[in-house]
Amino acid sequence: MTWLNKPNTVREPPPQSNNTPQHAAALPSKDKAIDQDVANEKKQTLATTPNMTPLPPNVELRPCTKDDIPHLKRLISLLLPIPYSDKFFREIIEDPLINNITLLALWHDDVSLKAAQKCRLVGAIRCRLLAHPPSPSQTDGPMLYLSTLALLSPYRGHGIAAHLLHTLTRRAIEDYGISSVGAHVWEANELGLEWYRKRGFREVGREEGYYRRLEPKGAVVMQRDVSVMDLLGKG
Numbered sequence: 664m665t666w667l668n669k670p671n672t673v674r675e676p677p678p679q680s681n682n683t684p685q686h687a688a689a690l691p692s693k694d695k696a697i698d699q700d701v702a703n704e705k706k707q708t709l710a711t712t713p714n715m716t717p718l719p720p721n722v723e724l725r726p727c728t729k730d731d732i733p734h735l736k737r738l739i740s741l742l743l744p745i746p747y748s749d750k751f752f753r754e755i756i757e758d759p760l761i762n763n764i765t766l767l768a769l770w771h772d773d774v775s776l777k778a779a780q781k782c783r784l785v786g787a788i789r790c791r792l793l794a795h796p797p798s799p800s801q802t803d804g805p806m807l808y809l810s811t812l813a814l815l816s817p818y819r820g821h822g823i824a825a826h827l828l829h830t831l832t833r834r835a836i837e838d839y840g841i842s843s844v845g846a847h848v849w850e851a852n853e854l855g856l857e858w859y860r861k862r863g864f865r866e867v868g869r870e871e872g873y874y875r876r877l878e879p880k881g882a883v884v885m886q887r888d889v890s891v892m893d894l895l896g897k898g
């Protein structure tokens with residue numbers, strides 16, 4: 664399981680057979696910050712989840728822009744007991760691949776005011792792609808690795824986190840040919856572990872001392888393979 668501990672981050676998507684990546688075309692060049700226009704354009708192309716129970720209509724899932732970063736930093740520092748570097752947040756804006764597999768959840772006070780300002784950031788998922796270790800068959804695609812997933816507690820139980828994960832899983836299958844989804848979860852985070860189990864993840868390993876600043880320090884490695892159900896919206 665050490666390959667998951669110090670992963671080879673995938674910088675570019677693997678060559679697609681004859682599928683043009685659905686979202687890649689909307690991405691800016693690597694050295695350009697994602698601006699609001701691009702973000703708006705991408706918002707239109709977010710995968711739908713036809714077979715999942717829909718979210719409340721006042722919940723919006725959209726890409727992260729430069730203006731969101733201070734709010735995202737605050738959300739993550741509130742909810743996750745680990746400090747994240749400035750680079751971690753900068754990459755969301757500067758790296759089109761990371762931007763494509765990061766998604767925010769916004770709660771609008773009034774659904775009829777969707778386009779207006781009266782909304783707050785309530786949750787986020789930020790992922791990266793990990794190359795699988797070399798295997799004899801070499802058939803495995805990369806893994807969608809969840810670096811962070813967090814939702815403010817008053818907004819839990821609406822399926823927002825499930826929709827965030829499902830939308831990115833589906834996108835990562837289509838755009839990068841991933842074959843699995845994985846995450847490290849703090850061993851004391853019973854609720855978090857249960858949430859993953861309910862969504863088909865299983866424990867594939869433990870890493871002692873993974874969270875150096877926490878007590879206990881261990882991480883549970885949770886993982887699941889993707890399947891056609893993810894594309895059908897039954898993730």
Ligand SMILES: CC(C)(COP(=O)(O)OP(=O)(O)OC[C@H]1O[C@@H](n2cnc3c(N)ncnc32)[C@H](O)[C@@H]1OP(=O)(O)O)[C@@H](O)C(=O)NCCC(=O)NCCS
Binds near residue numbers: 742815861
């Ligand atoms: C992990 C975490 C994101 C889960 O939040 P959550 O609100 O429980 O998860 P969801 O938004 O997916 O809601 C799930 C519940 O909503 C219900 N629900 C209601 N409407 C729904 C809908 N439209 N679609 C799907 N589920 C819906 C589901 O039945 C589900 O209940 P269940 O888990 O008992 O089956 C949240 O607990 C959290 O932020 N924790 C702190 C950070 C953390 O631990 N992160 C994970 C480890 S890194």
